[in-house]
Amino acid sequence: MDIISFQFIFAALAAAVVFHFLKGKYRVLFLAALSAAFIISLDLILIAYVAAYTIFNYYIGNKISATSRKVFYYRIGIIVNLAQLVLLRYASFSIDPVFEFLHSPVRVSSISEIIIPLGISYYTLQAIGYLINIKMGWEKPVERFESFFVYITFFPKFISGPIERSNHFLPQLEASGNPDKESLTNGLRTVLIGFFKKVAIANQLAPYVFDAFSNVQAMESQNLWIILILLPIYLYFDFSGYTDIAIGTGRLFGIELLPNFNRPFFAENVSNFWRKFHISLASWFNDYVFRQTVLKRRRWGVYASVYAVFLTWILFGIWHGGGWHFMVLGLLQALAINYEFFTRRFRRNVFAKIPTPIDKWIGRVITYLFYCISLVFFFSEDLQSAIIFISGLFGDFNTLVIDDLSTKPFMLFIYVPLFLLVELIENDYDSLYKKISDAWYSESLKYRILRWSFYSLLITIIFISGLKSEQFVYANF
Amino acid sequence: MKAFIRKLGFFTLFFLAFSIIINGIFLVIIFNSDWDFIKRRESLNFQNPDYELLVLGSSLAEYAIDSELLTEAGIHSYNLALVGSSVKTNYVQLREYLHNYENKPKYVILAINSYLERFDQEGIQPVVEFTMEGHKYTLKDVPMTKFNWAGMELIKKAFRKEYRQTYVSYGHKKSIRIEPDRSELGNAEMNLPEYENAKYIGKIAGICNDQGIEFYVIDLPAVTESQNRSEIGPYDLVYNNSDTAEFYNLNSNEFCDFIDPVKDWSGMSHFNKYGAEKFTAEMIELFFSEGSIGSKEN
Numbered sequence: 055m056d057i058i059s060f061q062f063i064f065a066a067l068a069a070a071v072v073f074h075f076l077k078g079k080y081r082v083l084f085l086a087a088l089s090a091a092f093i094i095s096l097d098l099i100l101i102a103y104v105a106a107y108t109i110f111n112y113y114i115g116n117k118i119s120a121t122s123r124k125v126f127y128y129r130i131g132i133i134v135n136l137a138q139l140v141l142l143r144y145a146s147f148s149i150d151p152v153f154e155f156l157h158s159p160v161r162v163s164s165i166s167e168i169i170i171p172l173g174i175s176y177y178t179l180q181a182i183g184y185l186i187n188i189k190m191g192w193e194k195p196v197e198r199f200e201s202f203f204v205y206i207t208f209f210p211k212f213i214s215g216p217i218e219r220s221n222h223f224l225p226q227l228e229a230s231g232n233p234d235k236e237s238l239t240n241g242l243r244t245v246l247i248g249f250f251k252k253v254a255i256a257n258q259l260a261p262y263v264f265d266a267f268s269n270v271q272a273m274e275s276q277n278l279w280i281i282l283i284l285l286p287i288y289l290y291f292d293f294s295g296y297t298d299i300a301i302g303t304g305r306l307f308g309i310e311l312l313p314n315f316n317r318p319f320f321a322e323n324v325s326n327f328w329r330k331f332h333i334s335l336a337s338w339f340n341d342y343v344f345r346q347t348v349l350k351r352r353r354w355g356v357y358a359s360v361y362a363v364f365l366t367w368i369l370f371g372i373w374h375g376g377g378w379h380f381m382v383l384g385l386l387q388a389l390a391i392n393y394e395f396f397t398r399r400f401r402r403n404v405f406a407k408i409p410t411p412i413d414k415w416i417g418r419v420i421t422y423l424f425y426c427i428s429l430v431f432f433f434s435e436d437l438q439s440a441i442i443f444i445s446g447l448f449g450d451f452n453t454l455v456i457d458d459l460s461t462k463p464f465m466l467f468i469y470v471p472l473f474l475l476v477e478l479i480e481n482d483y484d485s486l487y488k489k490i491s492d493a494w495y496s497e498s499l500k501y502r503i504l505r506w507s508f509y510s511l512l513i514t515i516i517f518i519s520g521l522k523s524e525q526f527v528y529a530n531f
Numbered sequence: 532m533k534a535f536i537r538k539l540g541f542f543t544l545f546f547l548a549f550s551i552i553i554n555g556i557f558l559v560i561i562f563n564s565d566w567d568f569i570k571r572r573e574s575l576n577f578q579n580p581d582y583e584l585l586v587l588g589s590s591l592a593e594y595a596i597d598s599e600l601l602t603e604a605g606i607h608s609y610n611l612a613l614v615g616s617s618v619k620t621n622y623v624q625l626r627e628y629l630h631n632y633e634n635k636p637k638y639v640i641l642a643i644n645s646y647l648e649r650f651d652q653e654g655i656q657p658v659v660e661f662t663m664e665g666h667k668y669t670l671k672d673v674p675m676t677k678f679n680w681a682g683m684e685l686i687k688k689a690f691r692k693e694y695r696q697t698y699v700s701y702g703h704k705k706s707i708r709i710e711p712d713r714s715e716l717g718n719a720e721m722n723l724p725e726y727e728n729a730k731y732i733g734k735i736a737g738i739c740n741d742q743g744i745e746f747y748v749i750d751l752p753a754v755t756e757s758q759n760r761s762e763i764g765p766y767d768l769v770y771n772n773s774d775t776a777e778f779y780n781l782n783s784n785e786f787c788d789f790i791d792p793v794k795d796w797s798g799m800s801h802f803n804k805y806g807a808e809k810f811t812a813e814m815i816e817l818f819f820s821e822g823s824i825g826s827k828e829n
Contacts, residue, residue: 074532238535464683464690506542510549518679 055095057213057299058252063245066210070306074232081230085208085307086200092209096172103169104177104207110134111181112202115195118188128189132182139178142171147376175373176215177206179338184220186342193221201227210303214296216312216334226309233308241305243509248298250512254519255470256292258463263288267433270442275449282447285429286422287470290318293332319474320481322417324390324424331425335373339366359395364388374432379440383431390424411482465515550673558674561681564688566699567613567658568681574611574624574702575662577632581607584638585628586702587621587735588612591751592642594801597811598701604815606638610702613659614680617652618643618731620659625735627663629742638818639739641732641748644782645722646757647800650729703807710798714756721750721761721780726768733770740774747818750782752810753800755792758784779817789813 055062069088076084093101114131118124140148146163153160184205187193196202205223233241266273266281273281297314304311312334321327328336347362354361364385371384394401405413427444434440480487493501562568584606586596592612601608611624621641629635643650657677660666671677687694693708726732726748739746748768752758763783768776780786790796795806802810 071532071536232532235532235535235538238532239538242539464686506545507549509542510546511553513546514550514553514675517673517676518682 055092057296058249066245066303066306070233070238073307078230082198082200082204082227085204085227089204089207089209089212093207093212096213097170099168100170100172105203107138107177107181108203108206109199111184111206112196112199115184115188115202118185119195124189128185131185135178135182135185139174142166142169142174144372144376173212173214176211176213176217179217179335179373180206180220183217183338183342187220196220196224208304208309210300211311214293214300216297216300216314217338218312218334219338222312223309229308231308233305237305237308241302244298244302244305246302246509246512248295248300248302249516250295250469251291251298251473252295253516254512255466255473256288256295258466258519259284259288260292262463263433267435267439267443270434270439270446273446275447278443278446278449282426282430282443285433286319286425289429289432290315290331291470291473317477317481319422320418320478321421322414323394323421324387325394327421327425328387328391335370339370339373343369360392363391363395367391378437379431379434382437382440383428386424386428386431550675554674557678557682561674561678561685565658565678565681565684566697566704567656570611570613570699570702571658571662574609574628575631579634580609580632581634582609582636584608584640585625585636586610586612586640586642587616587625588642588751589616589648590614590704591644591647591753591801593702593704594706594797594803595751595807595810596640596642596703596814597705597804597807598703600808600811601815602701604819606815606819608701610704612642612702613656616656616659617654618650618729618735619653620656622731622734622738623655623659623663625738629738635742636744638745638747639735641735641746641776642751643748644751644753644757644800645725646719646759646782647753650725650732705804705807706797706801708797708803709794709805710796710803711794712754712792712796714754716755716758716760716784719757719759721759721783723766723778726750726778732768732776733774736768736770736774736776739776746776748776748778749814750778750780752782752787752790752802754796755784755787757800758782758787760784781814781817786813 055065069084073081073084090101090105093104111131114127114134117127118131121127141162142165145166146161149162153162184193184202188195196205201224204227205218205220208218208223211218263281263284266278270278294315301311301313314333314335316330316333318327318331321330344362344366347365348358351358351361367384367388368381369384370387371380371382374380374383405417408416430443431437431440434443479490494505495501562572584598584601586592586598586608588596589612593610593614596608596610596612598608598610611621611628613620616624618641625639655663661672661677675682684694693706697704697706697708699705732748736746738744759780759782761780761783763781763786764777764779766778766780768778770776789809790806791809795802795809797803797806
C-alpha cells in the first residue's frame with residue numbers, strides 16, 4: 055500500500071476508530087495485525103522473513119536476559135543481524151566482487167531479489183539496539199511477542215523510520231491507552247503537513263534532482279549549482295514529509311514516535327546539524343557506536359573521540375548503502391565534526407568579533423553549503439558520478455537549460471520560504487512564536503475558522519499538486 | 532473518540548463549503564482572465580463568423596501562427612489552438628465549429644509537431660471538455676484540480692511582466708518573452724508514419740473532405756535539436772482510402788533557416804511574437820502567394 059494515497063489515509067483512520075473500541079489487551083494484537091497486513095501489501099515473502107527475523111531477535115533477547123551465557127547469545131544476535139543486513143543490502147558491494155574475482159558465477163546479491171530488503175536498515179538497527187539494551191541491563195526483555203513484533207514492524211515507520219528505541223516504544227505499547235481528542239487532532243494535523251511537504255514540495259522538485267543526477271555530464275554548470283543548492287531542501291521536505299506522516303499516524307494509535315527533524319537549516323555547525331537532521335539515526339549511532347567506542351578506547355584520551363567520530367560517521371555513511379560514495383558522505387561528516395572539535399576555541403574567538411546575528415547566519419550558511427556538497431555523494435550513483443557532478447560545477451556558464459524551473463514548480467518559491475520562515479520564528483524568536491502559536495491554536499471562533507481554512511487550503515493544494523506516490527528517498531534504505 | 536469524530540465531521544463540512552467557495556471564486560477569475568477560457572468563450576460566441584482559415588493545434592500552434600497577420604494579408608483567419616490540446620480536441624473543436632456556424636472555412640491547417648507531441652491521445656483539453664455541449668460533470672471537473680495550470684499562469688502573470696504583456700489577437704497568443712535556443716541540429720528524421728496512422732487526423736480529414744474544406748497538416752518548427760533533415764514536401768496523407776490531407780514538413784532544417792535561434796523563441800519550442808511573425812510570413816509565401824497552393828482557387 056502506498057503511503058501517499060487516499061487508501062492509506064482512510065485505512066489508517068478506520069483502523070484508529072476500531073483501535074479505540076477495542077479492549078486494551080487486544081490493541082497490541084490489532085496493531086501487529088495491521089502492521090503485518092501492511093507488509094503483506096508490500097510483499098508476501100517479506101512478511102515471512104520479517105516474522106522469522108522478529109522471532110529470532112525475541113528469542114535472543116530473552117536468552118541474553120535469562121541465561122548466564124549473555125555474551126554468547128548477544129554475539130550470536132549481533133552477528134546474525136549484521137550478516138542478514140550484509141547479505142540483503144550490501145552483497146553486491148562486499149560479497150559479489152569476491153566471487154567475481156574468483157571467476158565464480160555466484161551472485162549472492164540475487165537473494166535480495168527474493169527477499170526484498172525493504173526497511174531492513176531501519177528494523178535491523180532497532181533490533182540491534184534492543185539486544186544491546188538487554189545485554190547492558192538498560193532494559194528488560196519484552197514479555198509479549200506481539201509487542202516486540204509491533205516494535206519491529208509498526209507500519210507507519212516500517213519503510214523509513216524514525217528508528218525507534220525499544221525503551222521508548224515498548225512502554226507506550228504496554229500502556230496502550232486511548233489517544234485523546236487532542237492527540238488525534240494533532241496526529242491528523244501532522245499527517246496533513248507531512249502530505250503537503252511530500253506532495254506539494256518534494257514531489258515537484260524530484261524530477262529536477264533525479265534528471266540532474268541521471269544526466270550529470272549533459273548538465274550545464276549553472277543548472278548543477280541550482281540543483282546543488284536545492285538538494286538539502288528537496289531531501290528535507292521529502293524525508294520530513296514521510297516522518298510527519300509516520301509520527302501523525304502513530305499518534306492516531308496513541309504512540310509517539312521519536313522525532314527525526316528539528317529545524318535543521320538553522321544549525322550553526324555540522325555537529326549541531328546532526329542533532330537536528332535525521333535525529334533518530336544520528337542519535338542511534340551516537341549512543342550505540344560513538345559512546346561505546348569512546349568508552350572502550352578511553353585510554354587513548356582525545357584520540358579516542360577522533361577515532362570514534364571517524365568510525366561512527368563512516369558506519370553512518372555505509373548505513374545508507376554499499377558504495378564508496380556513501381563512505382565519503384560519512385567521511386566528510388567525520389572530518390567536519392573533528393575539525394569543529396579541534397578548532398572550537400579558535401572559532402569562538404573569531405565569531406566573538408562578529409556581531410550577532412551575523413555570526414549565526416555565517417555558521418548556518420557554511421553548514422548548509424557543506425551539506426549541499428555532502429549530498430552530492432548521497433544522491434550520486436557512485437563515487438565517479440559525484441566527482442563529475444562536483445567538477446561540473448566549475449564548468450562554463452551558459453544559459454539556463456532548466457528554463458521552466460521558475461515557472462513549473464513556481465509555487466515552491468512561496469511554500470518553501472513560508473515553511474522556513476515559520477521554522478526561523480520558532481528557532482530564533484521564542485516569545486513571538488509562542489504568541490502566534492497560542493493565538494493560532496486558541497478555541498476562539500475566529501481562529502478556528504482561520505485554522506480550518508488553512509488546513510482546507512493545504513488539502514486543496516495537495517489535490518492540485520497531484521496525490522501521486524513518488525518514491526521516498528529514504529525508502530531505499 | 533466521539534468528540535473527535537464529531538470534530539472531523541464538522542471539519543469535513545467546513546472543507547466542502549470552503550472548496551465550493553474557493554473553486555467558485557477560482558472559476559470566475561480564470562473564466563475572465565485565462566487566455567484559453569477567453570478564446571474558448573470567443574470561439575463559442577462568434578457572430579456569423581466568416582473565417583477563411585482556421586488553425587488547429589496545441590500551444591505550439593497557438594504561439595506560432597499569427598492569424599492577425601494572415602488576416603492583414605487578406606486571409607481572414609482565427610487560431611483555435613489551445614494549450615495542451617490533443618488532436619482529438621482539435622477534431623472536437625472543428626466539428627463543433629462546423630455545427631455551430633453556417634459559413635464554413637475554406638482552409639483548415641492542423642499545426643502540430645511529431646517530435647514533441649503524440650497524436651493519438653484520447654484526452655480532451657480541459658477547457659474544451661468543460662465547456663463542450665453534452666459534457667457530464669463529475670468530481671474530476673473540480674476547477675482547481677482541472678485547471679490548476681491556469682492558476683499557475685495567473686500567479687506567473689502576477690509576478691512577471693513578460694507574462695502580463697502576452698496578449699491574444701485572432702486567437703494567436705503573442706509573447707514578447709525571449710528564450711534563446713542553444714541546441715544543435717541532430718539526426719532527427721521526419722516521422723511521416725505517425726501522421727499517416729493518426730486516427731484523429733484522419734477524422735479531421737474526413738470532416739474536411741465532406742464539407743469541401745482544404746485540409747493541410749504541417750509539422751511545426753521547433754528548436755534546432757528537434758528539426759529534421761527531411762524534405763519539406765508536400766506529402767499526401769490518405770485516410771480510409773479517400774479522405775486526404777496535404778502534409779508539409781515545416782520542421783525541416785531547410786525551411787527553418789529563417790529562424791533566429793537567439794531572438795525568435797519564447798521557450799520550450801514556442802515562438803515568441805517576433806518568431807511567429809516571421810514564420811507566418813513564410814507560411815503566407817508558401818501557401819497563399821501567387822502560384823502557391825492556397826492561391827489555386829483565388
